[in-house]
Amino acid sequence: MxxxxxxxxxxxxxxxxxxxxxxxxxxxxxxxxxxxxxxxxxxxxxxxxxxxxxxxxxxxxxxxxxxxxxxxxxxxxxxxxxxxxxxxxxxxxxxxxxxxxxxxxxxLRPVHTITATARRLGAESLDRRINLDGPQDELKELADTFDGMLDRLAAAFEGQRRFVANASHELRTPLAVQRTLIEVAMADPTASPELLRLGQHLLHTNERSERLIEGLLVLARSDQGLVSQGPVRLDEVVASVLRSTGGMAAEQGVTVVSRLEPRLVFGDQVLLERLVTNLVHNALHHNEPGGSVVVEVGDQPALTVTNTGAVVPADVVPGLFEPFRRLDRSRRAGRDGAGLGLSIVRSVTRAHRGVVSAEPNLGGGLRITVHLPGLHRALSPASAPAETLGV
Missing domain, CATH: 1.10.287 (Helix Hairpins)
Incomplete structure (x- = not known):
């Protein structure tokens, strides 16, 4: 110009x-x-x-x-x-x-400094500041305004972290007490059949409330970013989740097939385990007797979960990642959970700077892929053999 x-x-x-x-x-x-x-x-x-x-x-x-x-x-x-x-x-x-x-x-050098700082910012790195030196011109005023905004954001995120930590304890404790009281009342030999039926219903409601609160807390935690990070073997996390869900797969009459290659990612192991658990549970719950679930771990995509089941319209797939969104609202809430499973998956994936997507299968069911940035370190070249769980 x-x-x-x-x-x-x-x-x-x-x-x-x-x-x-x-x-x-x-x-x-x-x-x-x-x-x-x-x-x-x-x-x-x-x-x-x-x-x-x-x-x-x-x-x-x-x-x-x-x-x-x-x-x-x-x-x-x-x-x-x-x-x-x-x-x-x-x-x-x-x-x-x-x-x-x-x-x-x-x-324009200060503008590049501001841009570089903004790119490095995240929920887990709000302590970064520009601290621009120079005359009191428009760029210095812009940098100082940006630093002030970061101070306010850091204070807001810190307040949210404290709220989540306190809510995690304050909300779980009364539910645990209620569950204990119900179980004690049901264990009484003199309890009438009506009391036992009421106790079963209350336990079911209590369990659903616990799942809802746990899902909300995990969603809030993942939206805040990664507090603790480190190298995580994604294939080992998936194998552990599949072992723990073997009984559920057998109960549902679903065959689970895993194809796991060594894959190292950098992130929070607890959140990654929750991501895998939600995907596997979602694939099992929204399946059909005699159906199958295929779980794959590789380079890119890092994780793929494919399940059979009812035909899913393509136009409703993006909305499944929204909180409290279910494909079929006529299904029992106790079976479908709180509608936070895929929302947590998306939030955890974003916290790990990844991308999650879903597409319907031609014969029914969904294919969900998770792309995660990996650590390029030497792993064992041998891939884990395919393993079949369930019926």
Whole structure:
């Protein structure tokens, strides 16, 4: 922009100079008339050889030669003026472009600092600040405003962390007490059948409340970012989850097939285990007797969970990752849970700087893929063999 504006200004100046010089330098007719009439004194030296040697009685010829010489001189002068001015303009434009680039780079350096700091920010790294030094100009004011905003965000996230930690204890404790009281009442030999049925219903409600609170707490924790991070073997986490869900798969009549390759990621093992657990439970719950679940761990995508089941319309798949969103609201709430499973999966994936997506299978069910950035470290080249669980 600076160079373009300078070039336009230079072109305007060149045109003005050309017009001024063109109007100032006299043409051949005028100057020859002055020379012949003796009003202008002696002719210019460059025309002397063409004007003077002519005989005195051939004035018309002398005037013609002088006029031609002056016109040639004038044309040559204007042409040289254009060439020299054009070269000077191009050179000045190049210098202006270089100086403009250096000046803009120096002036915008604080903007790059602000941008780099903003890119490194996350819920787990809100302690970063720009702390821009320099004069109190607009960029310094912008950087200070950005630092102030980060201070407010850090205070808000810290308050939310404390709330989640306190809520985790305050909400679980009364539910655990209620469950204990119900179980004690049901263990009484004198309890009537009506009391036992009521106790079973209360236990079921209590269990669902615990799952709901646990899901909300995990969702809030994952939305805050990763507090503790480290290398995690994703394939080992998946294998552990599949072993713990073997009984559920057998009860549902679903075959679980795993294809696990060594995969190392950087993140929170507890949250990653919750991610895998939610995906596997979702694949088992929304399946059919005699169906299957295929769990794969590889490079990219890092995790893939494919299950059979009812046909899922493609237009409703994106909404399944929203909180409290279920595919079929007529299903029993006790079986489907609180509707937070895939929401937690998406939140945990984002906290690990990954991407989760889902697509319906042609024969029914879903295929959910999770892309996670990995650690490029040497792992065992041997892949775990395929393992079949369930019926």
């Amino acid at each position: 600076f160079s373009g504006l300078f070039l336009l200004a230079g072109l305007a100046l060149l045109l003005i100079n050309y017009v001024v010089v063109n109007e100032t330098v006299p043409d051949g007719t005028g100057i020859v008339s002055e020379v012949v009439s003796g009003e202008a004194g002696a002719p210019p030296p460059e025309m002397y050889d063409q004007v003077v040697p002519a005989p005195r009685d051939s004035g018309q010829f002398t005037t013609k030669v002088a006029r031609t010489a002056v016109e040639t001189f004038r044309t040559s002068t204007m042409r040289q003026l254009l060439i020299a001015s054009g070269i000077a303009l191009v050179g000045a434009a190049a210098i202006a472009a270089l100086l403009g680039w250096l000046t803009a780079r120096r002036a």
